[in-house]
Structure formats: C-alpha cells, structure tokens
Amino acid sequence: MSANVETRSGARRAGAAEARAWRLGSAGVGAALVLLLLVNVAMGDLRPSAGFGLAYGVLAAVAMLGAAALAVRRRTMRLSTRLGLGRTRAWLYFHLYGGTLFALLVLMHTGFQLPAGVLGWWLWLLSLWTVLTGFLGLALQQWIPKALGSGLGLEVHYDRIPELVAELRDRAEELASTASEPVRQLHQRQVAPELAAPTRRWRYFIDPTGSIHARLRAFEYLRGLLGGDDRDGVTELEALLRAKLEMDAHYTLQWALRSWLYLHVPTSLVLVVLVVVHVGTIVYY
Ligand code: HEM
Incomplete structure (x- = not known):
C-alpha cells in the first residue's frame, strides 16, 4: 500500500520535473529567438526571403510539422514505440511548446507585417487561428475537469x-x-x-x-x-x-x-497542406 503511494508520488515528481524542463527549455529557445531578432533588426533586413527571414520560415515549418506529428504518433502507437520514437507525452509537450514557438517564428518570418497576396493571408490567418484554438483547448482541458469535479455531486459519462x-x-x-x-x-x-x-x-x-x-x-x-x-x-x-x-x-x-478539437484540427491540417504548397512554390521557382 505505502509502496504504491510512494510510486505514485515519485511518478508525480518525475512528471512535474519533466514539465518544468520543457517549460524552461522552451523559454530558453524563445529568448534565443528574440535575441536573434534583435540582432536581425540591428542589421536592418526583415524581409521573409532574406537570410534571417528565410531561416525563421524554415524553423516555423519544422515546428509546425513537429506539432502536427502528434496526430501521427497517436495513430501509430505500436509502430512508433517499436521504432523508439519517444513517449506520447514528450510529443504532446513538443506540440504545445513547439506550436507556441511556431507562432513567434511566423511573426518573425513575416517581419511583424501583415501578409501580402491570397496565399499569404490564408497562411497567416490559419496560423493565428490554429494557435488561438490550441490555447482555447488547453484552457478548457485545464479548467473543465476541475469545474466538474469541485462543486457537483455527480460524475457521469x-x-x-x-x-x-x-x-x-x-x-x-x-x-x-x-x-x-x-x-x-x-x-x-x-x-x-x-x-x-x-x-x-x-x-x-x-x-x-x-x-x-x-x-x-x-x-x-x-x-x-x-x-x-x-x-x-x-x-x-x-x-x-x-x-x-x-x-x-x-x-x-x-x-x-x-x-473544441473541431475548431483546431481541421484548420490545422489545411494549414499543413498550405505550408507544403508555400514551401513547394518557393523551392520550385
Ligand atoms: C503548429 C501549429 C499546430 C498544429 C498543426 C496543431 C495540430 C493539432 C492536431 C492535428 C491535433 C490532434 C492530435 C491528435 O489527433 O491526437 C492537435 C491537438 C491539440 N492541440 Fe494543436 N496544433 C498546433 C498548435 C497548437 C498550440 C499552439 C496549442 C496550445 C498551446 C495546441 C494545443 C493542442 C491541444 C491541447 C491538443 C489536444 C491534445 C490532446 O490532449 O490530445 N496546438 N493539434
């Protein structure tokens, strides 16, 4: 019995340490990106197609694909485990923090300007929408179980x-x-x-x-x-x-x-397709 309690509290401590490591790591990456942006601003060229701007775009695409890979990981549990692709929890953390850094990278890539052209607008709006609905879902996931568990006498499926x-x-x-x-x-x-x-x-x-x-x-x-x-x-x-x-x-x-997932997932998949089209167009031309 007490061994069980110890195992559970050990797992909770390990979980909290893992969450802290992801939080700190992501804050570190975010700070490094802001520093890079300051250097970039000092050098004076914020165009998406110039050296720095291009690098932000590539990093944004990588962060987005990494975030979207959570869906693949969830649907290939056995294969991913056999291939040693890490635990789903790590993928979920990457999803949340990588997805947030994706938003910062998109803004850096576009030089904090409004986009130009139809594809540009779609990419920009879908990125914004995906990140905002992601935060909405995260807030609901934190709040709803607590709200239902605290004041109500019933638990029901x-x-x-x-x-x-x-x-x-x-x-x-x-x-x-x-x-x-x-x-x-x-x-x-x-x-x-x-x-x-x-x-x-x-x-x-x-x-x-x-x-x-x-x-x-x-x-x-x-x-x-x-x-x-x-x-x-x-x-x-x-x-x-x-x-x-x-x-x-x-x-x-x-x-x-x-x-809420209906607000987040379908548009995020359209975003992935449009980013592939965007990158494909740039590479081709
Ligand atoms: C880079 C942009 C993003 C894309 C392409 C994306 C895409 C997706 C997809 C496809 C799923 C469904 C995963 C599954 O089938 O299990 C999902 C779930 C989710 N997303 Fe995102 N997302 C992005 C950014 C974000 C951000 C910034 C947040 C919040 C910080 C977020 C929060 C969530 C949450 C909480 C879930 C549910 C995970 C779960 O508990 O199962 N997403 N997202």
Missing part, C-alpha cells in the same frame, strides 16, 4: 446522459401521478419541462454550481409552506431536478471538451 435523464423523467412522472395537487403542479410547471431532454446552457461556463442552486430556490420556499407527504414529494422532485441540472452541466462542459 457523456454518452449515458440521455438515458439517465430519461430515468429521472420516468421517476418524476411516477411520483407526480400519486401526489397531491400542489406537488403535481410543481412537477408540471417546474420539473417536467426541465426533464424533457438534456440541455446545454452557456451559464454553466460561468458558474456550474451557482446556477443550479439559484434554480432550486423555489423548492425551499414551497417546502416551508407544505407539510407531511407533500414536503417529501417536493424534496424528491428537488433531488431529481438537481440531478438533471448537474447532468446538464456535464452535458454542456463535456461537450465543449470534446468539440
């Missing part, structure tokens, strides 16, 4: 939510069918419309737990006015509605965690 909501709906209908008029009315007005189907709501991005508490305040008030069985009925309806609203929070936030 995204795919099971519709079926679990249907179970809550059936239970609430069964309860209402034998309840007194006030409880039936509460069910009809406040609970039944909510339990109709899983719902995504923007407010869960702001405060998942707070917005649920606010919705349930009416139940507290009504419970104070009723007695005996009615009170128990209200309490059970409240529990069912709370469970549903918590499932909605999962339905909204887990969906965002899955869906």
